[in-house]
Amino acid sequence: MKKLYFLAITVLSLMLSSCGKGGNGELVGAYNRKFKNNAIPLGMVYIPGGRNLLGMTDEDITFYQGKQSKMVSMSPFYMDQTEITNAEYRQFVNWVRDSIAVTKGNIDDYFIKPKGGAAAGPSTFKTIDWKKVGNGSNLWRNKKPDVQNKLKAMYINDNLSSFTNGKNDKDIDIKLLRYAFVEKNLDMALENASSPNRQRIDDYDIYTDNPTPGKVNEHPSVMVYPDTLVWRKDYTYEYNDPMVEAYFNHPSYDRYPVVGVTWDQSRAFSNWRTQFYENVARQRKLPSNSRLKYDLPTEAEFEYAARGGRTQTKYPWGGPYIMNAKGCLQANFKVGRGNYADDGALYTVEAKAYLPNDYGLYNMSGNVAEWTLNSYNSSLPEDKNPIFRKGKRKVVKGGSWKDIGFFLQNSVAQHEYQNIPRSYIGFRCVSHYAGNSLM
Numbered sequence: 001m002k003k004l005y006f007l008a009i010t011v012l013s014l015m016l017s018s019c020g021k022g023g024n025g026e027l028v029g030a031y032n033r034k035f036k037n038n039a040i041p042l043g044m045v046y047i048p049g050g051r052n053l054l055g056m057t058d059e060d061i062t063f064y065q066g067k068q069s070k071m072v073s074m075s076p077f078y079m080d081q082t083e084i085t086n087a088e089y090r091q092f093v094n095w096v097r098d099s100i101a102v103t104k105g106n107i108d109d110y111f112i113k114p115k116g117g118a119a120a121g122p123s124t125f126k127t128i129d130w131k132k133v134g135n136g137s138n139l140w141r142n143k144k145p146d147v148q149n150k151l152k153a154m155y156i157n158d159n160l161s162s163f164t165n166g167k168n169d170k171d172i173d174i175k176l177l178r179y180a181f182v183e184k185n186l187d188m189a190l191e192n193a194s195s196p197n198r199q200r201i202d203d204y205d206i207y208t209d210n211p212t213p214g215k216v217n218e219h220p221s222v223m224v225y226p227d228t229l230v231w232r233k234d235y236t237y238e239y240n241d242p243m244v245e246a247y248f249n250h251p252s253y254d255r256y257p258v259v260g261v262t263w264d265q266s267r268a269f270s271n272w273r274t275q276f277y278e279n280v281a282r283q284r285k286l287p288s289n290s291r292l293k294y295d296l297p298t299e300a301e302f303e304y305a306a307r308g309g310r311t312q313t314k315y316p317w318g319g320p321y322i323m324n325a326k327g328c329l330q331a332n333f334k335v336g337r338g339n340y341a342d343d344g345a346l347y348t349v350e351a352k353a354y355l356p357n358d359y360g361l362y363n364m365s366g367n368v369a370e371w372t373l374n375s376y377n378s379s380l381p382e383d384k385n386p387i388f389r390k391g392k393r394k395v396v397k398g399g400s401w402k403d404i405g406f407f408l409q410n411s412v413a414q415h416e417y418q419n420i421p422r423s424y425i426g427f428r429c430v431s432h433y434a435g436n437s438l439m
Contacts, residue, residue: 075385188204226260257348315365370397
């Protein structure tokens with residue numbers, strides 16, 4: 001009797017499953033969970049996909065050594081409205097500072113407690129409780145003697161206290177602020193695809209404090225603090241000491257573009273920004289890839305976005321003139337020999353200065369030149385989402401406060417070695433849109 005009951009239940013279950021989703025032997029697909037994919041990230045604008053003529057558009061190009069014009073098609077993406085500012089980059093620096101202080105100091109107060117309240121053992125992986133750390137003020141103002149003692153390892157031991165009455169004996173050692181991360185390298189994955197000894201870890205770039213000598217995919221961790229001395233290095237015979245001392249940390253410069261960062265630092269920032277969002281997405285029970293990763297724009301993406309949907313225009317605002325109809329300069333650049341002031345500033349201006357282009361992007365020309373993902377190449381290798389990767393000379397676009405008007409043109413590119421910071425180079429990020437159209 002029990003066997004008959006079991007057989008009847010089994011048959012009934014099969015009948016019900018055949019009538020449900022995926023029944024009748026038809027192909028119905030295995031779909032991912034739906035989520036809203038049309039929310040524009042904060043501080044970014046949507047750049048629609050399409051085509052445009054990239055490269056030099058002037059008629060007199062006989063001796064020009066840059067890229068000739070070429071019709072190129074681009075996929076849609078999001079792009080930061082402005083260059084990354086000092087305040088935004090400082091959030092990254094402070095996150096690295098706080099995470100290193102908590103983990104290397106092993107400060108138990110700021111780790112998530114194991115379930116049951118038991119103390120974590122030496123082999124237990126610890127997770128920082130960022131709600132307790134907050135913006136860092138809770139950590140660095142903690143008055144507990146054991147916490148203060150552990151934080152001492154983060155300070156410079158410069159023995160100045162006897163000369164300064166103890167006022168300057170708590171300067172953070174910025175050399176300790178290094179960002180370690182792991183990032184998939186699709187070029188290596190492509191090269192390793194046919195290898196019989198391929199391991200998953202071989203497809204990743206590993207940035208660590210102690211890279212293994214001879215391992216091609218292991219690199220030193222990235223020091224994140226901007227080089228504030230660039231104001232002196234770039235201009236030996238100028239009195240730029242106030243810029244060295246104030247530009248990155250004074251509140252008056254919070255909304256100004258960060259400078260003194262290398263290409264490697266800007267990519268480390270992009271990786272951190274990606275991880276920062278993904279952690280929040282997981283807490284909200286969204287897929288970690290609900291927003292594609294942040295990165296630098298390619299050279300073609302930068303120029304495509306700078307043109308604002310216009311074709312054969314000289315500048316992001318259209319052109320062909322740098323002044324508008326009222327005689328006002330439309331960007332921050334070197335107006336003429338010895339003349340940096342007529343545009344409103346000797347150095348940089350706020351990231352939202354001047355009018356945006358037709359896509360809503362600010363300072364795509366002037367203010368600071370910007371790192372792109374590309375290595376330098378004198379031609380566009382493809383006509384759809386082109387990029388050239390090999391080489392340590394990276395393309396910078398847009399021109400800067402120290403450049404003459406020629407370098408502000410949409411089509412003009414310069415280049416710099418990826419490990420060289422400058423007082424006139426910053427960056428902004430993009431995040432690619434998953435699909436054909438936002439609408």
